[in-house]
Amino acid sequence: MKKRWMTTMTAFAAAAVLAASMTGCGAKAASSDTSAQGSREGTGQGGSGQDGAGQDPAGQGQPGEASGSTEQTGTIPAEGTAITFWHSMGGVNGEALDYLVNRFNTENTLGIKVDAQYQGEYDDAINKLKSAQIGNMGADLVQIYDIGTRFMIDSGWVVPMQELMDADGWDKSAIEPNIAAYYTVDDKLYSMPFNSSTPILYYNKDMFNKAGVTKVPESLMEIADAADALVHKGGAGEPISLGIYGWFFEQFTCKQGLSYVNNGNGRQAAATAVDFDRNGAAVSTLTAWKELYDKGYAPIVGRGGDSGLADFSSGKSAMTLGSTASLKQILGDVNGKFEVGTAYFPKVNADDKGGVSIGGASLWALNNEDDAKKAATWEFVKFLVSPESQAYWNAQTGYFPVTADAHDEPVFKENMAQYPQFGTAIDQLHDSAPESAGALLSVFPEARQVVETEIENMLNNNISPEDTDANMAKQINKAIEEYNLLNE
Numbered sequence: 001m002k003k004r005w006m007t008t009m010t011a012f013a014a015a016a017v018l019a020a021s022m023t024g025c026g027a028k029a030a031s032s033d034t035s036a037q038g039s040r041e042g043t044g045q046g047g048s049g050q051d052g053a054g055q056d057p058a059g060q061g062q063p064g065e066a067s068g069s070t071e072q073t074g075t076i077p078a079e080g081t082a083i084t085f086w087h088s089m090g091g092v093n094g095e096a097l098d099y100l101v102n103r104f105n106t107e108n109t110l111g112i113k114v115d116a117q118y119q120g121e122y123d124d125a126i127n128k129l130k131s132a133q134i135g136n137m138g139a140d141l142v143q144i145y146d147i148g149t150r151f152m153i154d155s156g157w158v159v160p161m162q163e164l165m166d167a168d169g170w171d172k173s174a175i176e177p178n179i180a181a182y183y184t185v186d187d188k189l190y191s192m193p194f195n196s197s198t199p200i201l202y203y204n205k206d207m208f209n210k211a212g213v214t215k216v217p218e219s220l221m222e223i224a225d226a227a228d229a230l231v232h233k234g235g236a237g238e239p240i241s242l243g244i245y246g247w248f249f250e251q252f253t254c255k256q257g258l259s260y261v262n263n264g265n266g267r268q269a270a271a272t273a274v275d276f277d278r279n280g281a282a283v284s285t286l287t288a289w290k291e292l293y294d295k296g297y298a299p300i301v302g303r304g305g306d307s308g309l310a311d312f313s314s315g316k317s318a319m320t321l322g323s324t325a326s327l328k329q330i331l332g333d334v335n336g337k338f339e340v341g342t343a344y345f346p347k348v349n350a351d352d353k354g355g356v357s358i359g360g361a362s363l364w365a366l367n368n369e370d371d372a373k374k375a376a377t378w379e380f381v382k383f384l385v386s387p388e389s390q391a392y393w394n395a396q397t398g399y400f401p402v403t404a405d406a407h408d409e410p411v412f413k414e415n416m417a418q419y420p421q422f423g424t425a426i427d428q429l430h431d432s433a434p435e436s437a438g439a440l441l442s443v444f445p446e447a448r449q450v451v452e453t454e455i456e457n458m459l460n461n462n463i464s465p466e467d468t469d470a471n472m473a474k475q476i477n478k479a480i481e482e483y484n485l486l487n488e
Contacts, residue, residue, distance in 0.1 A: 078375035080111040083140040086119045096396035104383045112376045137366050140373045145361045147444035159365045162188040164378040179358050179402050181434035191362035192381050193402040197325040198356045205339040207234035207318045219347040220288040227297040230318040241308035241317035242298040244455050246448030252285040254436045255347045257354035266440035277473035284348050286465035293459045303452050324425035325398040342424040355432025443479040450475045
């Protein structure tokens with residue numbers, strides 16, 4: 001017998017969903033290339049198993065029976081509908097997602113069937129959408145990385161999630177506010193957060209104790225202050241294995257409380273230029289980064305969010321920066337060789353007052369001009385962000401529960417007890433104001449590649465932070481200008 005967890009739509013909500021279908025098709029689709037490196041967190045490989053070791057999706061940590069009304073009122077436009085869901089979750093994360101999809105297909109009382117299709121990395125999914133046509137896009141729901149947000153808003157392909165929420169009377173406050181803030185523009189939630197993370201500092205507690213370093217560094221300058229003791233007394237081969245990653249550069253800007261691009265960080269209107277060259281954010285970050293490198297404290301370990309993890313897990317470096325979703329992977333790789341500590345992502349300067357921005361991906365409802373599919377898509381999205389589903393997702397993958405009530409679920413509490421280091425990520429998220437949500441930029445993938453290339457050039461070729469800043473700004477501004485011209 002099917003478990004009856006679904007909260008069904010009223011006739012009024014169904015009518016509102018039908019009305020929502022009339023919006024969202026006016027903007028011209030963008031044509032800039034987004035084949036650059038992936039999302040704000042991890043390696044951009046769409047959860048290929050590198051975000052965390054996870055647990056057996058068929059074993060402990062399964063979500064319990066979800067609550068909700070079993071009475072159906074009015075016309076149910078979603079009943080018996082099949083929808084297609086494109087996603088980029090592979091490896092352990094893909095297994096956890098498959099479990100949730102299968103559970104929904106088995107238990108929902110409306111006979112909705114979801115066909116979940118893996119599309120490869122995040123870039124692959126968004127590029128596949130570009131070749132589709134309005135009304136026949138091949139998918140009804142698609143998972144898109146956070147740096148694709150501005151592009152998706154501009155595309156005209158979507159039904160804003162806010163419209164589906166409002167039609168059903170669903171309360172947006174159920175979503176963690178600092179996660180919802182990233183995907184909200186003009187008080188409208190465009191997509192539903194799903195797999196979200198932030199970067200944190202990982203440190204080797206054994207090395208810190210041996211070196212006599214009692215205070216975990218809170219800024220890049222404090223990392224430099226602790227470096228010699230960690231090497232000479234703590235036995236570290238390198239103080240920090242700092243990957244050259246555009247997401248980290250973006251986070252250092254957020255930590256300074258400064259904007260990455262103009263027009264309210266791309267939220268009041270589409271960005272027309274970067275702001276980091278005007279407000280000093282880039283020079284401050286690059287100066288501190290170069291000082292760490294020049295002193296031998298942060299050697300080049302590669303590009304990408306995971307490039308510093310190997311040196312840390314092997315016991316070579318005393319610290320590294322990485323996604324919260326990498327916690328289980330790191331603990332598995334360390335395998336008890338030393339005690340892993342976690343701390344907030346470092347500031348650039350000691351007096352910085354900003355916070356961190358989330359990474360990962362969200363769920364976008366596509367406008368295929370089919371009211372039944374819209375309604376069915378919303379029912380599936382509600383299931384994925386229910387407290388039970390999100391507690392399970394967190395336990396399996398290490399991503400944040402995007403639904404605040406998931407913290408009350410036994411599965412979440414058990415996972416926190418087993419991995420107390422994850423509490424750092426929760427605290428850091430809650431301590432970051434929504435103003436630190438981060439930028440929206442149509443050409444973010446290209447911008448990130450520019451940032452990484454220029455940081456690498458600065459370190460390898462002894463280029464000044466000021467010239468590096470100028471080189472970044474020139475290239476990114478050109479990409480923004482070309483995109484905006486194509487999409488007027």
